[in-house]
Amino acid sequence: MTSHDNHAFKPIATVDLAIFSLSPAGLSVLLVRRANAPFSGDWALPGGWIHIDEDADLEAAARRVLKEKTGVETPYLEQLQTTGSRSRDPRGWSISIVYIALLSADDVAERQGGMAAEAEWRMIEGEGVGCPIAFDHAALLKEAVGRIRSKVEYSSLPGHLLPVHFTLSELQSVYETLLGRKLDKSAFRKRMAEADFLEPVEGEMRRASNRPAQVFRLKDTRSLALFDRTI
Amino acid sequence: MTSHDNHAFKPIATVDLAIFSLSPAGLSVLLVRRANAPFSGDWALPGGWIHIDEDADLEAAARRVLKEKTGVETPYLEQLQTTGSRSRDPRGWSISIVYIALLSADDVAERQGGMAAEAEWRMIEGEGVGCPIAFDHAALLKEAVGRIRSKVEYSSLPGHLLPVHFTLSELQSVYETLLGRKLDKSAFRKRMAEADFLEPVEGEMRRASNRPAQVFRLKDTRSLALFDRTI
């Protein structure tokens, strides 16, 4: 290519994932305990090398890592950002391509067995988890949490954390939990209707000791719907 | 680290830039002509290897490339996305970290000399330039143009393409050009005032054969202001 071709820099490159799910009190992220140096024994975001033979592209690598750690194959997945520097890994100049994955509560419930050993869900408190984590993963997690909280304001993001089937009241409740404030029921329903990302599951009603509620599902589990305005 | 440590994959990694400026009819992007294989002689987004000794982190690498190609040191710079795949470069599995840079019209005017030879401004028409470009750069450019057009709707982005000093009418005109539609003057001025990213240059007025206009500048040339709603 250029004169640089001879000493073309090949960095250490990993794909790391901030995998989120919903716990009753709010957002949780999946952490794994590192088995080897550096940071052996510390908690970290799950990640791994790109497998040149196995992975066709970056997103495929992210899906592979996700499947290895959780057993889940069809999450909502989006690229967050890439960090790279001389100092973030003691082994040398390294790059991390970070993805955000959102797991449906159904996936979390079903795949308890498929979870990697030494993996653990940790509640998000404020901008991160309460304990130190390896590398610059605390900063990456902070970015991820910021992106998620921001997108709750103007997208269908919370719908991707619920079970496949849910009611409007359940959806509203997740928005309220993630936003940390109450929403008006009628305004909320109007926004959801406008954004047009839900479809009723015909004939399915959630029954309790009161008026039954219509059950809905996402029209598209692979992409977010964006609102014209904040919720 | 893990058993992968022995065959830790080290991809080809470059930092590539979509450098935008304003021409009278709209947005332009800087392309360079490739001197070597692959795609020798083709136009491409400017980019380069990471210099392990010179660059502390990815953004530093992007700034270095930008300075080499344009002479500009203080642009607005933001990371767009990272692509990586087996097939995007014939030399093997490769990664490109793509940045968007916005150049002030003053920078473009002043640094005509500092520009790299074999570099050229190309008008954006629709989603890209009218001619084929190397690698997957057409797709990257399309993403970059999409991000820019989207951010015009809810941010101060167009202000970073103007000369350092400008009037509100000039700013509105850039918004209109990039959006492809006319805006209401009074609503536009209200948005700008709310967003609070402009400061008047005291005593400076743009004079013509009509009422003089107050001259403004950005309060912060390194970051975008985001609006509460679309413009």
Added chain:
DNA sequence: TAACTTAGTTGAATATTTACACTAAGGTTC
């Protein structure tokens, strides 16, 4: 069957947006 609970809708008061007209401040023309 009355009471209770949550689902889902309606509507009046309030705030925001939009469209457009208006005033302001120069230079230019005659």
Added chain:
DNA sequence: GAACCTTAGTGTAAATATTCAACTAAGTTA
């Protein structure tokens, strides 16, 4: 220098959207 032209900048009334809270609906439980 007065009338006129052009663009800067502001004001306002009508239309639209949001907010807040009450209302009706449909089930279970006592």
